[in-house]
Amino acid sequence: MVQVTELGYMGFNVTDMGAWRDYATKCVGLEIEEGDRDDRFYLRMDGQHHRFTVHQSDEDDLAYAGWRVKGFEEFKAMQQHLTANGVDFRVASEEECEERFVLGLLKLEDPSGNPTEIFYSPQMDVMKPFHPGRPMYGKFLTGNQGIGHFIIRSLDDDATYAFYSMLGLEGSVEYKIKLPNGMIAKPVFMHCNDRQHSLAFGLGPMEKRINHLMLEYTELDDLGIAHDTARREGIDVAMQLGKHSNDQAYTFYFATPSGWLLELGHGAREAVREQEHYTGDIFGHKPEATGYGMNVDI
Numbered sequence: 001m002v003q004v005t006e007l008g009y010m011g012f013n014v015t016d017m018g019a020w021r022d023y024a025t026k027c028v029g030l031e032i033e034e035g036d037r038d039d040r041f042y043l044r045m046d047g048q049h050h051r052f053t054v055h056q057s058d059e060d061d062l063a064y065a066g067w068r069v070k071g072f073e074e075f076k077a078m079q080q081h082l083t084a085n086g087v088d089f090r091v092a093s094e095e096e097c098e099e100r101f102v103l104g105l106l107k108l109e110d111p112s113g114n115p116t117e118i119f120y121s122p123q124m125d126v127m128k129p130f131h132p133g134r135p136m137y138g139k140f141l142t143g144n145q146g147i148g149h150f151i152i153r154s155l156d157d158d159a160t161y162a163f164y165s166m167l168g169l170e171g172s173v174e175y176k177i178k179l180p181n182g183m184i185a186k187p188v189f190m191h192c193n194d195r196q197h198s199l200a201f202g203l204g205p206m207e208k209r210i211n212h213l214m215l216e217y218t219e220l221d222d223l224g225i226a227h228d229t230a231r232r233e234g235i236d237v238a239m240q241l242g243k244h245s246n247d248q249a250y251t252f253y254f255a256t257p258s259g260w261l262l263e264l265g266h267g268a269r270e271a272v273r274e275q276e277h278y279t280g281d282i283f284g285h286k287p288e289a290t291g292y293g294m295n296v297d298i
């Protein structure tokens, strides 16, 4: 069965590219790759040409998420698979592939209208080793685990599950959390490689297409430095430092210049062999700044 292998790249529409440059480098440690177009710049986190494209826009939201397949064979097989499942997609032009620095590209939408891309063979800039935007003890954890994970807006959780499951992600319900309004949230977590989850949804209505993106450091101290920087800069922290039950990552959530959240973490484990669920986290993760759709006392 053909399946996606990782969350490979993302595009963000932003209103303030200057604020994003500072935030991405000084707080997070990502590397800027300028490129040659005024309407965008790129962010690197490893040897790939870029992992993020930051587009000048009049909105602050996710522009698209790119899922990788293994290679040319799988790229062809995925097209047959989508057709067999009655999913509309478009094979991108050579020019569009170049715009993403990949060899093959499909463009489609998930059931909630979130722009979704499937690609193979990203450009690896092997002659340009990753150089963090601020001093770092280690690196970003990518490898076969892709960028990290993100929470996407889902208007119909069954349809969202069916779509991403069709792309080859495997899902499970891992929390039963009581929401402030008394309802029980049962978010769905989906994975396609060693990363415990690459995608999650089902935490209630969302204003934007993305609630948060999680990136992982290989060294704990880089997480601590990011936290110090966020606090020193007075950036809203929506969820304090804590440890999740499912991936057991030590993380905190703070605002991006676009008003959605970045979750930075360290020390996640792989998915358990048999599914289990939790009613809360191991410690911490107390809600702090409100208005980011993360006011759950997990």
Ligand code: MBD
Binding pocket: 214, 244, 245, 246, 247, 263, 298
């Ligand atoms: C996560 O990464 C997360 O964002 C939530 C809400 C719960 C468990 C793991």
Ligand code: FE
Binding pocket: 149, 212, 214, 263
């Ligand atoms: Fe998360």
